[in-house]
Amino acid sequence: MLYVNLNGELLDRNNASIDIEDRGYQFGDGVYEVIRVYNGKLFTGNEHLNRLWSSAASIGITIPYTKQELQQQLIELVEKNRLMTGTIYLQFTRGISPRKHPFPGDDVTPTFVAYTKEVGRPTAKLENGVKAMVTEDIRWLRCDIKSLNLLGNLLANQKAAEAGCDEAVLHRDGIVTEGSHSNISIVKDGIIQTHPANNFILNGISRQVMLEICNREGIQVVEEPFSLEALAQADEIFLTGTTVEVMPVVELEAKMIAGGRPGTITQRLQTLFKAEIEKQCGAV
Incomplete structure (x- = not known):
């Protein structure tokens, strides 16, 4: 079984779904990172999260976690999937709202998704x-x-x-x-x-x-x-x-x-x- 993190919850990938009106799907309205994992450990994890925060701030998305909280969630995902060598893909979108070009209000929460993939060194x-x-x-x-x-x-x-x-x-x-x-x-x-x-x-x-x-x-x-x-x-x-x-x-x-x-x-x-x-x- 492969687990994903959807909005802070670890789920079987087959049971995880995202609303069709998520702005990431309709507008590409979001940011992402890919973090390398070697020996089950995140390589330059802090640097990737710093850039994620910078990218999100540049387009007006507020990430609903601290960096420490998010990093811990990623570590738990790696451990749950028993990943040794590979990558973590993570993204935040602006969230789910009826399709309109202007940003939705503050009541719309960003959507968070993360998953792992086995990838060997080339x-x-x-x-x-x-x-x-x-x-x-x-x-x-x-x-x-x-x-x-x-x-x-x-x-x-x-x-x-x-x-x-x-x-x-x-x-x-x-x-x-x-x-x-x-x-x-x-x-x-x-x-x-x-x-x-x-x-x-x-x-x-x-x-x-x-x-x-x-x-x-x-x-x-x-x-x-x-x-x-x-x-x-x-x-x-x-x-x-x-x-x-x-x-x-x-x-x-x-x-x-x-x-x-x-x-x-x-x-x-x-x-x-x-x-x-x-x-x-x-x-x-």
Whole structure:
């Protein structure tokens, strides 16, 4: 039996349902997070919840729990489902109300849903790298909010899937922003470059861990926008994300990157990132 958390109650997934007039279903009016679980423990759980609160506040949703209360509910869900390696998906919508564009009144309570999924580490891809393609970033202008409105991301990722790629690299007028479901960084002459954390990208938690590692280890990073030309001329390219960790891109638009193998700096970051996981969650 797989349990889900629906509004604070653990239920058999087959017995959990949401009203058809929930605003998440009708408008995508809500926010979400995906938290990685290793050895039954939440990795960077506090950071994910901090971002959840920020996203909710940005669109005027008040989460009806404290962060400590919500984290405890997630831990209980992981334990109930005996999850060792995988993810927790959680979302809050504005709640259930008759379909109208204006927000409902304060009497409408947000809807909370969380569930777990078994997902192993992508070890083969981490070792060998992935392929990516480039496409236009057609998303809205508040990509810093982790909202349920992901159609732009889905359309881009579908293009990648149809092209036999793992990720779509997005750009606005020739300036690279991020991937359809990850952040992207390049390495040139030993220096990492990544788009600054503004409204054009989601400030990924794994991206933040990577930046903290670089600061601690003396690896030079420049948080500045870079062009498609710079992307094509990069010595190394890597993605960061909750499920991809630090993922090498070894082929972009059918062109080999770093000789078709993960680059030296990317491999070093992978080792250091894994050490962060093990520090919080134990050996993986």
